[in-house]
Ligand SMILES: [Zn+2]
């Protein structure tokens with residue numbers, strides 16, 4: 476093996492490692508579990524319709540839960556941070572429930588009219 480090839484392999488390995496680290500670091504802003512790329516949603520802390528640009532990554536399931544509980548007005552006014560969202564009692568209950576589930580878990584959002 477030539478020196479140049481070894482160098483190239485090393486830098487490829489480093490690039491892969493970095494990609495892996497970035498992927499591994501993507502944890503949900505709500506439930507703190509890792510997010511599989513296929514279930515990763517960006518949530519606007521302040522809704523786009525209110526001029527918000529900051530987003531956080533959350534599970535699709537967690538994201539649905541946020542929007543099932545809050546209107547855009549409430550999000551903009553009272554819940555413009557993951558911390559504020561987590562402190563809401565209904566959200567806390569949801570997080571408590573979902574945190575032991577596998578990270579690929581994607582439950583259908585419950586709607587009362589389905590019963
Ligand atoms: Zn959202």
Ligand SMILES: [Zn+2]
Nearest residue numbers: 503506534537
């Ligand atoms: Zn989550």
